[in-house]
Amino acid sequence: MGTPLNFLVFCWSIGVRLSLDGDSIRYAAKDSIISDELLSVLRLHKPELVYLLGAIEDGTTTREQIYQAYELEQTRRTA
Numbered sequence: 001m002g003t004p005l006n007f008l009v010f011c012w013s014i015g016v017r018l019s020l021d022g023d024s025i026r027y028a029a030k031d032s033i034i035s036d037e038l039l040s041v042l043r044l045h046k047p048e049l050v051y052l053l054g055a056i057e058d059g060t061t062t063r064e065q066i067y068q069a070y071e072l073e074q075t076r077r078t079a
Helices: 004-013 036-044 046-059 063-078
Strands: 017-021 024-028
Touching: 004 017, 004 046, 017 036, 017 046, 017 063, 024 046, 036 046, 046 063
Parallel strands: none
Antiparallel strands: 017 024
16 A cells, blocks of 8 residues: 555545544544554554645645645656
8 A cells, every 4th residue: 555645545445534533533434444454554654644634624735636646656656
């Protein structure tokens, strides 16, 4: 799942909704989607995810811009 950006887009793609509650990250998804590995990666990337989710919530960025950054990151990896 690589970078925090990759992880965020991955979560969205499998139907995991992430949101902020203060400095905590809340998630909503079907129980079968949430695994120990997914929670472990969420904890690993928590500071960056708090930043990204906060930027979406306060209007500094949009989901579309997150997707664009993800696509750019993927393009750079394959170049």
